[in-house]
């Protein structure tokens with residue numbers, strides 16, 4: 089069993105620092121992109137986040153949630169009251185840095201996953217997968233701990249980023265179109281500064 093599987097199996101949502109009752113910032117940034125309900129969206133490292141519930145409620149019909157932890161995806165699937173809704177979502181158990189996407193997505197969403205990639209090689213692997221999973225016109229909504237955020241998340245070391253650093257890490261195929269700093273309040277009331285970035289793919293080439 090992986091570290092993350094165990095984390096989800098041994099806790100309830102209120103015991104996880106990253107839990108949000110409502111994924112407000114994700115939804116605000118996604119809404120602003122003006123996507124069509126038929127657009128393909130993927131939540132990378134989505135875990136048991138309620139984002140998928142909210143996107144289904146908005147009428148999106150092509151949703152994928154990918155995570156290392158099967159137990160997290162089981163929890164999200166079980167939470168969706170209507171089993172026909174859960175069956176409309178593609179649930180993928182995979183490590184994003186070694187995943188082989190077979191299609192592209194209009195939106196790639198990642199809240200609090202990229203920051204676990206503390207070495208450059210892993211970040212490069214992530215970007216290689218991101219480039220395969222997106223096309224010109226795709227958007228990325230990316231959230232990591234801010235430079236003054238915690239040094240660890242869920243007991244693991246993290247790399248903290250500002251928006252320009254994220255744009256540099258993701259590379260020149262994407263343009264940074266929006267950046268925000270948002271305080272996340274954990275279920276027990278502490279605060280964590282996050283950097284949120286929206287990046288839009290302008291070119292097919294990875295390097296310009």
Ligand SMILES: C[S@@+](CC[C@H](N)C(=O)[O-])C[C@H]1O[C@@H](n2cnc3c(N)ncnc32)[C@H](O)[C@@H]1O
Pocket residue numbers: 092093106107108132133134135136137138154155156157160182183184185198199200201204241242
């Ligand atoms: C801090 S949690 C955030 C979960 C979710 N994005 C949210 O906002 O509630 C980090 C998530 O990333 C997943 N994860 C960590 N490393 C991963 C990797 N290399 N590939 C895929 N998922 C990963 C974990 O299983 C966990 O669900």
